[in-house]
Amino acid sequence: MNIVVLVKQVPDTAAERALSEGDHTLDRENTDLVLDEINERAAEEALTLKETTDAEVTVVSMGPDSALDAIRKVLAMGADRGIHICDDRLQGADVVTTARVLAAAVRTVADVDLVLAGNATTDGQASAVPAVVADLLGLPQLTHVRELDLDAGRVRAERETESGEATLEAPLPALVSVTEKINEPRYPSFKGIMAAKKKPVATVGLDDLFPDDTGFLVSRTRVVEAVPRPARAAGIRVTDDGSAGRQLADHLIARKLV
Numbered sequence: 001m002n003i004v005v006l007v008k009q010v011p012d013t014a015a016e017r018a019l020s021e022g023d024h025t026l027d028r029e030n031t032d033l034v035l036d037e038i039n040e041r042a043a044e045e046a047l048t049l050k051e052t053t054d055a056e057v058t059v060v061s062m063g064p065d066s067a068l069d070a071i072r073k074v075l076a077m078g079a080d081r082g083i084h085i086c087d088d089r090l091q092g093a094d095v096v097t098t099a100r101v102l103a104a105a106v107r108t109v110a111d112v113d114l115v116l117a118g119n120a121t122t123d124g125q126a127s128a129v130p131a132v133v134a135d136l137l138g139l140p141q142l143t144h145v146r147e148l149d150l151d152a153g154r155v156r157a158e159r160e161t162e163s164g165e166a167t168l169e170a171p172l173p174a175l176v177s178v179t180e181k182i183n184e185p186r187y188p189s190f191k192g193i194m195a196a197k198k199k200p201v202a203t204v205g206l207d208d209l210f211p212d213d214t215g216f217l218v219s220r221t222r223v224v225e226a227v228p229r230p231a232r233a234a235g236i237r238v239t240d241d242g243s244a245g246r247q248l249a250d251h252l253i254a255r256k257l258v
Contacts, residue, residue: 001055004106005046005079006117006133007039009063009070013122023092024223026123035070038118042178044185045148046116047078053150055113056080060105062090062098068201075196076188082201083108089206094219095124099132104209106137114155115175119144130177140170146181 011017012032019026035043046057059074061067062085071082083105090101106115115137120127134141145168147158157168157176188196206213236251238244252258 001049001053001113002109002111003046003049003055003057003114003116004109004112005039005043005057005059005074006102006106006115006130007043007059007061007070007074008036008121008123009033009061009067010036010121010123013037019223019226024226033066033069035073036118036121036123038120038122038178038180039070040074040118040185041180041182042116042118043074043077043079044183045178046114047186048183049114049148049150050078058083058109060102061085062093062101062105064088064091071201072196073188075199075201076192077186078192079199081199084201084203085205085209086203087205089218092219092222094221095126095128096132096220097218099129099136101206101209102129103133103136105204106133108204108209113172114150115139115173117175117177119177119179130175134175137175139173139175142168142170142174142176145176145178148176148178148182 010033011026012034017026017031043057043059046055049055050057057079058081059071059079060083061071063070064086067086068084071084075082085101085105090097093101106112115133117130117133119130121129131141131143142155142157142159144159144161145157146160149156150172153172155170155172155174155176159166159168160179160181238247249258
């Protein structure tokens with residue numbers, strides 16, 4: 001069985017984040033970068049399946065040179081090989097372009113049975129890339145999954161929704177996106193870290209993935225302006241002298257909240 005897991009390197013959510021002055025995209029050069037936490041859980045699920053199905057796991061990531069660190073971490077966790085999509089022209093790529101490039105990279109892996117991804121990344125949180133990748137690859141998609149099983153050429157998943165729980169099932173090959181509830185990722189061992197240095201990582205660019213497409217459109221949108229979020233204003237303190245209820249009602253009415 002061949003499993004592909006899609007991961008992304010993102011700014012650490014615990015660190016200060018800012019937008020670049022030029023194109024108002026997230027400034028990735030002046031912040032701490034880490035493997036996205038939900039993508040890491042997708043990687044853990046791939047490795048758990050590898051242990052029970054004797055699968056080979058390929059980790060795919062799109063990003064600048066630093067994204068290789070995210071790939072190496074998953075290799076240290078136990079993945080077999082990596083594909084690093086690195087091309088300066090992809091800076092600021094939108095959801096559609098990102099999905100198109102990832103789908104093209106997945107096609108380079110022979111006989112893929114399962115594609116795993118996080119349902120969202122902590123930087124963009126669009127929650128759309130896995131679904132677009134599945135559509136481009138012509139695969140059934142099982143999204144927002146919290147529990148996953150493979151059996152007899154089929155994938156079965158449990159999804160938690162606002163109104164309850166749902167069970168999804170599809171034939172392989174398929175694409176599954178997972179939530180943060182799917183598992184707890186393992187820590188790479190020292191042996192795994194050393195072994196990761198020798199595992200193969202192929203670096204590809206747009207010309208490799210789309211040799212016949214000379215007019216590749218990286219983004220269909222652009223941010224024209226960005227302003228800092230205003231500071232939170234002080235609240236209104238109500239002293240209860242017997243009229244607090246009326247004051248509160250008047251306040252809500254004045255703002256058309258009731």
